[in-house]
Amino acid sequence: MTENLFELKKVSKSFVKAKETISIFEGLDMTIKAGDFIAIMGPSGSGKTTLLNLLGGVDQPTSGEIHFDGKRIDNLSENGLAAWRAANVGFIFQFYNLMPMLSAAKNVELPLLLTGLGRSRRKASVEAALKLVGLDDRAGHLPKEMSGGQQQRVAIARAIVSDPKLMLCDEPTGDLDRATADEILKMLQLLNREFGKTIVMVTHDPEAAKYAKKTLHLDKGEFVKEELMA
Amino acid sequence: MGSLISQINAVVAMNVKSLPQRAWMSAATVFAVAIVVAVLLAFLAMANGFQATVAGTGARDVAIAMRQGAQAEVNSVLMKEQVDLLSAGPGIAKNETGPIVSAELYVIVDGIKKASDTKANLPLRGLSEAGMKMRGDLKIIEGRMFQPGTNELIVGVGALKEFEGFELGRELTFARSRWTVVGVFSMDGKVAESELWADIGSVQSLFQRGNSFQTVRLKLDDPAALEQLKAYNEADPRLKLDIKSEADYFADQASGMSDLIMYLGWPLGIAMAFGALAGALNTMYTSVASRAREIATLRAIGFGGTAAFVGTLAESMVLALLGGLIGAIAAFLFFDGITASTLGGSFTQVVFSFKLSPALIWQAAVLALIIGFIGGVFPAWRAARLPVVVAFRAA
Ligand SMILES: Nc1ncnc2c1ncn2[C@@H]1O[C@H](COP(=O)(O)OP(=O)(O)O)[C@@H](O)[C@H]1O
Ligand SMILES: [Mg+2]
Numbered sequence: 244m245t246e247n248l249f250e251l252k253k254v255s256k257s258f259v260k261a262k263e264t265i266s267i268f269e270g271l272d273m274t275i276k277a278g279d280f281i282a283i284m285g286p287s288g289s290g291k292t293t294l295l296n297l298l299g300g301v302d303q304p305t306s307g308e309i310h311f312d313g314k315r316i317d318n319l320s321e322n323g324l325a326a327w328r329a330a331n332v333g334f335i336f337q338f339y340n341l342m343p344m345l346s347a348a349k350n351v352e353l354p355l356l357l358t359g360l361g362r363s364r365r366k367a368s369v370e371a372a373l374k375l376v377g378l379d380d381r382a383g384h385l386p387k388e389m390s391g392g393q394q395q396r397v398a399i400a401r402a403i404v405s406d407p408k409l410m411l412c413d414e415p416t417g418d419l420d421r422a423t424a425d426e427i428l429k430m431l432q433l434l435n436r437e438f439g440k441t442i443v444m445v446t447h448d449p450e451a452a453k454y455a456k457k458t459l460h461l462d463k464g465e466f467v468k469e470e471l472m473a
Numbered sequence: 474m475g476s477l478i479s480q481i482n483a484v485v486a487m488n489v490k491s492l493p494q495r496a497w498m499s500a501a502t503v504f505a506v507a508i509v510v511a512v513l514l515a516f517l518a519m520a521n522g523f524q525a526t527v528a529g530t531g532a533r534d535v536a537i538a539m540r541q542g543a544q545a546e547v548n549s550v551l552m553k554e555q556v557d558l559l560s561a562g563p564g565i566a567k568n569e570t571g572p573i574v575s576a577e578l579y580v581i582v583d584g585i586k587k588a589s590d591t592k593a594n595l596p597l598r599g600l601s602e603a604g605m606k607m608r609g610d611l612k613i614i615e616g617r618m619f620q621p622g623t624n625e626l627i628v629g630v631g632a633l634k635e636f637e638g639f640e641l642g643r644e645l646t647f648a649r650s651r652w653t654v655v656g657v658f659s660m661d662g663k664v665a666e667s668e669l670w671a672d673i674g675s676v677q678s679l680f681q682r683g684n685s686f687q688t689v690r691l692k693l694d695d696p697a698a699l700e701q702l703k704a705y706n707e708a709d710p711r712l713k714l715d716i717k718s719e720a721d722y723f724a725d726q727a728s729g730m731s732d733l734i735m736y737l738g739w740p741l742g743i744a745m746a747f748g749a750l751a752g753a754l755n756t757m758y759t760s761v762a763s764r765a766r767e768i769a770t771l772r773a774i775g776f777g778g779t780a781a782f783v784g785t786l787a788e789s790m791v792l793a794l795l796g797g798l799i800g801a802i803a804a805f806l807f808f809d810g811i812t813a814s815t816l817g818g819s820f821t822q823v824v825f826s827f828k829l830s831p832a833l834i835w836q837a838a839v840l841a842l843i844i845g846f847i848g849g850v851f852p853a854w855r856a857a858r859l860p861v862v863v864a865f866r867a868a
Contacts, residue, residue, distance in 0.1 A: 292865055301773055301861035322777060329775025340770040340864055344490040356479045357775050401774075413865050 247310075248408065248441050249275035249298060254307035254317075256293055267293050268464045270307070277408070280435040280442045282452035285461035291445040292413055294461070298443060299332050299411045300324040312408075329357045333402025333440075335412035339394040341386040347373065347397045348382040354405040372400035376430060392423035399430060403440070410434065412444040416451050428454040480776050484784035487767070488760075489791060495760055499792055502756045505749035506796025506844055507803065510837045512745060514804035516738025517836065518827040523734065526825035527727035530663040531719035533696040534566075535607060538689045538706070538714045545726065546579040546688045547596070551714070553684045558712060562705040564698030565691050573692035575604030578676045578685075582647045582669070584636040595632060597647065597669045599676025607692055608660065616641045616656035621672045624679070627656035629666035631824030634812065639669070650679045664723065667824040690719065746844055749796075753848025757789050761856045768856050769864035778857035785856040789849025790842065797841030801834050 251273040257266040267290040275281060275298075283291050296302035297309060300316055301324075309317040316327055333354075334340075341350045348369050355365045373379045376396040386394050395415065402410055412431065416424035432454045434440045444455060452458045453472060460468040492499055531537075538559055543549035556576045565572040578599035586593050602621070605611055619625035628639040638645065645652045652671065660666050677683065693699055699718055706712045717725075761768070768781050809829045 292862075296862050296865065299773070301864070325772065325775050325777055328773065334770075334773050334864070336770070336864060338766075340766060342487055342767055342770075343494075344487055353483065353771070353776075354774050356483050357476050359476050 246277050247274045248277040248279075248312060249273070250308075250310040251297075252308045252310070254297065254304045254309060256290075256297065256302075257305050266464070268304075271464065271466075273466070275441065275443065277441055278435070278439050279457065280432070280455045281444070282455035282458040283443065283445045283461055284447060284449070284452055284458055287447075289461045290464045291461055295411050295413055295443065295445055298409075299334060300328050329354065329405070331407050331409055333405075333407045333410045335395070335398055335402050335410065335415045337414040337417040339386070339391070339398045339418075341394055341397055341401075343386050346383050346385055347378060347389070347400075350386070350397055351400045351404050353401060358405060368404050369400075372404040373397075375403070376400045390423075391419050392426060395419065395423075395427050396430070399427070399434075403434065403438075408441055410440050410442045412442065414445055414447070416446070416448065421450075424448070424451065477777065477779060480780040481783045484771065484776070484780040485787045488764075488784045488788040491764070492788070492791075495756070495763065498756045498759055502749070502753050502792045502848075503796040503799065505752045506793050506841050507800035509742060509745045509749045509844070510797045510800025510841050511804045511807075513738060513742030513840060514801060514829060514833060514837050515808045515827070516734055516742065517833045518804065518808050518829045520734035520738060521830060521833060522826045522828035524727050525828055526662060527664050527723050530665070531721070531723040532607075532609075533718050533720050534693045534698075535719040536691045536693055536699055536702055536716050537719050537722050538691065538716045539687070541713055541715050543715060546577075547581065549687045551576070551686045551689060553686070555712060555714065556686060556689050558709065559689060559691070559702075559706065559714065562691075562702050564694050564701040566694050573603055573607065575600055575607050575690045576673065576686040577604055577688050577690065578673060578680070578682055579687045580648075580676060580680050580682075584632070585638070586635060587637055588635070593636075595636060595669065596667070597626070597671060597676065598665075599671055599673040601673045604673075604690065607690055608665070610659075610661040610663065612659050613656050614659050616654075619655055619670070619672055622674055623672065624650060624652045624675055625655045626652050626669050626671040627658050628654055629668050629670075629824075630657060630659045631666035631812075632669060633657055635667075635824050648680050662826075742840065746840055750844050750848050753789060753793065753844055754851065756792070757785060757849050757852035758855070760788060761785060761852045761859075764856075765859055765863050766866070768859050769861050772859070772861045773864045781859070782853045782857040785853035786846070786849040789852070790845040793841045793845025793848065794838075796844075797838050800841070801837060804837075805829055 251271055253270045253272065254268055255266070255270060256268045257264050283294065285291050293302065297304055304317050308315055311331065316324065319327060351369045351372050352365055355368060370379060373382055376399050378393060378396050378400065381389060381393065389397070416427055419427065428451055431442055431444065435442050446452055456472055458470040459466050539546065539549035540551060560572045560574045565574065567573065580597050581594045582597045583592050584595040585591070613627065614630070619627055633639045639654055641654055641657060643654045645654070691702065693702070696718065703716050706714055706716055772778070772781065808827045811827050812824060
């Protein structure tokens with residue numbers, strides 16, 4: 244099974260900043276297979292986050308096409324993209340981005356509020372997701388009552404609770420110590436291997452990249468090297 | 474649709490729960506709105522109380538006649554002949570002694586206000602037994618009625634409360650003559666409670682008014698009889714007086730003053746509302762800025778811009794409503810029912826109470842909600858338009 248989940252065709256992206264146009268990508272082609280776990284590395288400013296934003300449908304290309312599961316997403320409306328993200332993407336952020344006033348369980352429940360599931364079904368899904376990340380005993384805790392690693396695990400539970408195919412992670416261990424980072428990365432690996440999640444992870448940490456199946460090196464908006472892991 | 478409602482519920486709940494993080498700014502907004510509402514309500518309660526005191530005073534079946542163009546009792550002069558001529562007119566109620574009419578004098582005397590220790594004008598009304606009878610609400614609540622032909626007077630409860638030295642038994646000097654307070658009267662909260670009353674004959678002679686009067690009150694057969702009396706008055710060149718029902722007279726007197734209060738109160742309230750609005754806008758823009766990453770994260774997860782919009786607007790409305798509530802409670806505690814006195818239409822003091830009503834509180838609540846709405850809608854728009862990529866930036 245090597246069907247393509249993503250196809251990027253001649254994708255260009257530029258920003259206009261102080262009347263100057265900064266081009267990040269020019270005619271980038273890329274394919275991502277379903278079930279892959281890709282690490283993207285590269286120097287700061289090379290366009291890693293911009294690429295992740297394009298894949299996640301939170302930003303749109305200046306030109307070119309992005310196909311997901313055979314359907315174009317680059318020309319969707321803002322609401323169309325929001326609905327697409329809700330159905331297909333789980334995001335993991337460097338700084339966890341949990342809602343500080345909500346308990347772990349309430350944070351994990353957020354994506355389910357977009358689904359029309361009833362309260363008891365939502366509760367069951369939240370419990371399952373928290374159990375998977377090993378935090379079923381912390382359901383009632385607020386983010387500030389948890390360590391960074393625990394908060395990132397809550398964020399992972401939030402990303403998978405509605406069972407999306409795709410997980411996009413921007414420096415998911417950038418704010419964590421080595422041991423905690425390894426724990427998180429093992430969890431992502433498990434989600435990829437056991438649950439078939441396609442994962443694209445931006446990182447500057449070569450150790451983190453080792454958990455992926457493949458590492459792409461990005462420089463000045465172009466892929467310069469591809470490494471396959473053992 | 475169900476999803477939109479649960480999104481909005483979740484976002485509103487989050488905003489409200491995170492209010493304590495922005496406690497000081499939010500409290501400042503609440504306070505500003507509370508002040509606006511309290512000040513506005515103070516003015517409205519004042520206008521309302523004044524209106525109730527003055528406009529409620531007059532009877533429909535009593536006509537009051539004054540010199541043409543006099544506007545108020547104090548400016549009028551009537552001769553005995555005119556009073557007699559008018560009393561012979563049609564539509565006037567009669568008893569065994571003839572038409573029921575009360576020719577009155579209304580002179581200005583000095584009093585010392587207790588609150589400010591300053592001199593202020595006070596009306597002394599000279600009237601006869603017929604005048605008393607015409608005023609059905611009159612009650613002597615202390616002492617007794619004055620004796621005709623003596624230098625005795627009775628004092629209204631309002632005047633007693635607001636002015637120095639009108640207690641029962643006190644001696645006073647007006648027009649270089651001595652007067653004695655022999656009674657205290659009430660009149661169901663009406664304007665006359667701010668007056669002093671004495672015998673018409675005594676006032677005429679001691680104030681050197683000869684046989685002149687200022688106004689005449691005429692008891693009508695019924696309110697409709699006023700038109701007959703007016704026609705009779707117009708037809709006789711010796712009369713040509715201004716005649717109104719007592720109710721209309723007091724309503725006219727009140728409108729000038731309550732207009733003044735209204736035209737001062739609303740502009741002041743609205744000017745202050747602009748200040749509170751600037752504060753609310755600032756608070757809400759700050760709130761959106763401090764929640765930017767949270768809002769963008771929700772958008773990344775798939776929440777719509779509408780939820781972010783409604784959440785911000787709701788926060789602003791909650792703050793404004795809270796301010797409005799506190800302002801209304803403060804106005805109720807501090808202003809409702811307090812007594813004040815002010816210049817009435819005739820340059821004399823009218824004593825009245827501030828009076829809040831549900832309608833006034835509603836008006837102030839609407840003003841608070843307008844502040845909350847305008848203060849929230851622009852920041853809410855910004856929240857809804859926030860780029861989702863903000864979620865990926867460092868804190
Ligand atoms: N919204 C934006 N407006 C203008 N320039 C941007 C914007 N986002 C990114 N850039 C620029 O694009 C380049 C690539 O940024 P980014 O994708 O964040 O790089 P990386 O994540 O690899 O460090 C940088 O030079 C950055 O300044
Ligand atoms: Mg980056």
